[in-house]
Amino acid sequence: MLQVLGWNLGLKSEVIGRDAASALVPAWDDLCRRSIEDNVYYSPKYAWALLDSVERDERVRFATVWSHDTLVALLPFTTPRFPVPMLGPAGRGWQSKYTFSCMPLLDEAHASEAANALVALLTSVAPGEWILPSLNTEGEVCHALIDALDRQDRPWTFVNRFQRATLELGLGFDEHMKQHICAKRRRELARNRRRLEQLGKLEYHAYCSGDELTRAINLFLEIEKSGWKGKKGTALACSEQGRNFALAAFTGEERNSICRADLLTLNGGPIAVNLTAMAGATGFTVKCAYDEAYRSYSVGLLLEVEVIRSFLSEKWAARLDAGTAGAHPIDNFWSGRIEVADLMFSLAGNKGQMRLSLLQTIERTRSGLKSEAKRWLQPS
Numbered sequence: 001m002l003q004v005l006g007w008n009l010g011l012k013s014e015v016i017g018r019d020a021a022s023a024l025v026p027a028w029d030d031l032c033r034r035s036i037e038d039n040v041y042y043s044p045k046y047a048w049a050l051l052d053s054v055e056r057d058e059r060v061r062f063a064t065v066w067s068h069d070t071l072v073a074l075l076p077f078t079t080p081r082f083p084v085p086m087l088g089p090a091g092r093g094w095q096s097k098y099t100f101s102c103m104p105l106l107d108e109a110h111a112s113e114a115a116n117a118l119v120a121l122l123t124s125v126a127p128g129e130w131i132l133p134s135l136n137t138e139g140e141v142c143h144a145l146i147d148a149l150d151r152q153d154r155p156w157t158f159v160n161r162f163q164r165a166t167l168e169l170g171l172g173f174d175e176h177m178k179q180h181i182c183a184k185r186r187r188e189l190a191r192n193r194r195r196l197e198q199l200g201k202l203e204y205h206a207y208c209s210g211d212e213l214t215r216a217i218n219l220f221l222e223i224e225k226s227g228w229k230g231k232k233g234t235a236l237a238c239s240e241q242g243r244n245f246a247l248a249a250f251t252g253e254e255r256n257s258i259c260r261a262d263l264l265t266l267n268g269g270p271i272a273v274n275l276t277a278m279a280g281a282t283g284f285t286v287k288c289a290y291d292e293a294y295r296s297y298s299v300g301l302l303l304e305v306e307v308i309r310s311f312l313s314e315k316w317a318a319r320l321d322a323g324t325a326g327a328h329p330i331d332n333f334w335s336g337r338i339e340v341a342d343l344m345f346s347l348a349g350n351k352g353q354m355r356l357s358l359l360q361t362i363e364r365t366r367s368g369l370k371s372e373a374k375r376w377l378q379p380s
Helices: 018-034 044-051 111-125 140-151 173-180 183-197 210-226 228-232 240-250 292-297 299-314 352-377
Strands: 002-005 011-017 061-067 070-078 091-093 129-136 156-168 202-207 259-266 269-279 282-290 319-321 336-346
Touching: 011 018, 011 111, 018 044, 018 061, 018 070, 044 240, 061 111, 070 111, 111 140, 129 140, 129 352, 140 336, 156 352, 173 299, 183 202, 183 292, 183 299, 202 210, 202 299, 210 228, 210 240, 210 259, 210 269, 210 282, 240 259, 240 269, 259 299, 269 292, 269 299, 282 292, 282 299, 292 299, 336 352
Parallel strands: 091 129, 282 319
Antiparallel strands: 002 011, 011 061, 061 070, 070 091, 129 336, 156 319, 156 336, 202 259, 259 269, 269 282
C-alpha cells in the first residue's frame, strides 16, 4: 500500500489494490454523494459489477485521498505490464468497454486540495505520461485537475475530442419538442405512433427498483440479444459474464438501486427498453434496445420521446448524460452538448513537454490507423 502525505488539510493519499478495495465501498459510496461532478461509471455498484464479471483486470488499483476518515478523491487506474517510456502511457484511468467517463471523484468541499494530492500520488505511482479518457473538458473536475497540474508545473493537453449530448431541466415538454425537434420529424413520430396503436394497446412504463425492475432488465437483455448485437455476439446476454454484469449493476431494491428502466409495450409485450443509471442528480442513459420487428415504426425514438416527457415533467433527475462515445440518434432530440476529450499529462521529472508531445503524436497515429482499419473492414 503506497502512501503519500498531502500538504493541505492533513490529507493522506494511498493506492489500494483490488483485493483490498471492497473495504472502500462505504466511504466510496459516501464520496459519490459528495462529488463535485457525478460519474456513475466510477460508482461502486457499477464498477464492482464490471470487475466481478466482464472486466476482471487484475491490474486495476485505486488511487485514494483521505481527509482523516473521509474519502475526498478516488480514481481507479491501471499501469501497463510492460511499460515503454515515452512510447505509451505510464498509467491511465481504468476504462472498460462499458465505461464512458474516467472522471475521478472529487469531494465538492475540497476539490482543489484533493486534486493536488491526487496528482502528487499519481506522480509517485508512475512518474511518466498519464491518460484519463473521456472527461468533460468544461467540468469542475477537469478544471480542478488542470489547476493542480499547472500548480505542479506538469504539462497537459486534450486529445480525441468529441461532442456528447445532454439534457437539462428547464423547458416544458411541448416547448422542448417545438424548439429542438423539427416539425417534419414530429409529424413522422406522431404518424408512427398512430400506426402502432392500430396494432393494439400501446403503453409506457417506468420502473426503478425491486422485482419490476428486475423483470424489465431481463426483458431488455432478451430484446438486445434478439437484434443485431446478438447476431454480432456483443449483446450483454450473449455471455454469462455480460448477463451477470447487467443484473448486478442495474437491479436492486429501492435503497441500493441505481437504475431506471423505461419501457414501451404493445399489447403487454415489450418493444423497446431504455436503461438509465443514476449517480447523484444525473442520469446516464447507458443502454437501449428495441424489437427489430418494429424497426419501421421507429419504436426506439418513440420511447425516447416518452423518456424526455417523463424527465421534463416529473423531474426525476436534474440532468441527463447520453453516455456515448460519439454521435448517436438521440443527439437530435437532446438540446445540450458537452465537449468530451482524453486528458493527457506528463508527470515525468525531465523533458515533460517533449515526452507529452511525442506521446500525443503516437496516440493520434494509433487513433487514425484504428479508424482507417475500421473503415476498410466495414462491408460495402
